[in-house]
Amino acid sequence: MTENMKVAVIGQGTMGAGITEVFAKAGFEVHAVDNSEAALERGRSIVAKSTGRAVSKGKMSEEDQQAVLDRITYFTDTAQAVSDCGLIIEAVFENLELKQSIFKTVDEAAPADAILATNTSSLAITAIAAAVSSPERVVGVHFFNPAPVQTLVEVIRTVFTDDAIVAKLVELLKGLRKSPVVVNDRAGFIVNCLLVPYIGSAIYLYENGFATREEIDKAMVEQAKYPMGPLALADLIGNDVCLAVLEKMYDETKDRVQAPAPILTRLVMANMMGMKTGRGFYTYEGGKPTEDRGPIRRPLQSRGVEIHDRLVGEYLNNCVKMVQSNYASVDNIDTGMAEGCRMPKPFEVLKELTPKRVLEIVEGIYAETGEPGHRPAHLLRQLAEADDQAAAIDELRAATAEAHSSNPRG
Ligand SMILES: NC(=O)c1ccc[n+]([C@@H]2O[C@H](COP(=O)([O-])OP(=O)(O)OC[C@H]3O[C@@H](n4cnc5c(N)ncnc54)[C@H](O)[C@@H]3O)[C@@H](O)[C@H]2O)c1
The missing domain is CATH 1.10.1040.50 (N-(1-d-carboxylethyl)-l-norvaline Dehydrogenase; domain 2)
Known part of the structure; x- marks a missing residue:
């Protein structure tokens, strides 16, 4: 992997912002993409808060934090963001049509030797790869939440994926002090x-x-x-x-x-998703379960x-x-x-x-x-x-x- 390689991360939600931080901390220039200025602002504040915590715990100097933040450039135009990047990681909503359409854009706009990776948890990477003209460079790169902390990364190859792409990605992840495990494309990895x-x-x-x-x-x-x-x-x-x-x-x-x-299925129908909606198998107040009796x-x-x-x-x-x-x-x-x-x-x-x-x-x-x-x-x-x-x-x-x-x- 070239040292000067730029990395694009599409989607600046929970995972995308975390992945952006991982690469910016490792010294890569990162092009962070989302579909609105408001979403970019949210992503920017996730990285600022997370690195700010590292500073307050004495794990990072203020200068290093600033250098990390300075290595990130924000874009709302995907094609422009990926045009000079060697690695593109997509982390948008878990929706196949959306991911396929983003991969089509990226496939056309990115350099011919760029690696196109998706952070999907449950979609078939093969279905994403099949939507582009060069599926051999599409791979899964499944980071865990929070990406800056979790070391495991599942690297998923499809029937199309070029082995050299997998080998490059594994080397790169090891350089980020992650533990990559390589598997084939199957539900749940x-x-x-x-x-x-x-x-x-x-x-x-x-x-x-x-x-x-x-x-x-x-x-x-x-x-x-x-x-x-x-x-x-x-x-x-x-x-x-x-x-x-x-x-x-x-x-x-x-x-x-x-x-x-x-x-x-009933809990999901009732919007009882768990901690994030305040109720699931348990009921939560201030992030802690209360004494209720459950469903x-x-x-x-x-x-x-x-x-x-x-x-x-x-x-x-x-x-x-x-x-x-x-x-x-x-x-x-x-x-x-x-x-x-x-x-x-x-x-x-x-x-x-x-x-x-x-x-x-x-x-x-x-x-x-x-x-x-x-x-x-x-x-x-x-x-x-x-x-x-x-x-x-x-x-x-x-x-x-x-x-x-x-x-x-x-
Ligand atoms: N949250 C987790 O624990 C977790 C763990 C591993 C993998 N994943 C996977 O990572 C992906 C992202 O999950 P998340 O939890 O970060 O979601 P999220 O909802 O926090 O973020 C998704 C982001 O994608 C952006 N987006 C939507 N459409 C876009 C477009 N057209 N162009 C650019 N950006 C767009 C949204 O604005 C949002 O900021 C999903 O595929 C999910 O399955 C999630």
């Missing part, structure tokens, strides 16, 4: 594909009266050592975002286990003790299925969930609980529901039957690291 169905299962257990929302959240914080409970997490991410990802995954897999629980009053018959085993069992089975399908390596899944969600590394948890115990749990769930989506992975069974289960996980880690580095397209 690694992190959302594993995290959101786990949240969906927690919502299902809540709706079906297995336990109260507090019992569910407490089980996952205290027993699984997750940083927060799944229902509080749904409220934080936004119930609309969780619903959109589950719908995309359900559309793609037609697996009924991925189908959003009715209560989630469902009381479980008919609490099965709180099962919560941890069911949710962790299903989640680990999905992690193993992801490796089994050759989508990602054990290392990339561990990195994704640890850096993207601050959750314990799933394959280390599998080692601790043992594949045999997890298989027992998943077999129990499958026997109860009969859902094909709950069937234990063959690979989980193989790991459970190994003489030394921990060694079998280590071997799987090494074999998949090798497979995904020498044959990255899987």
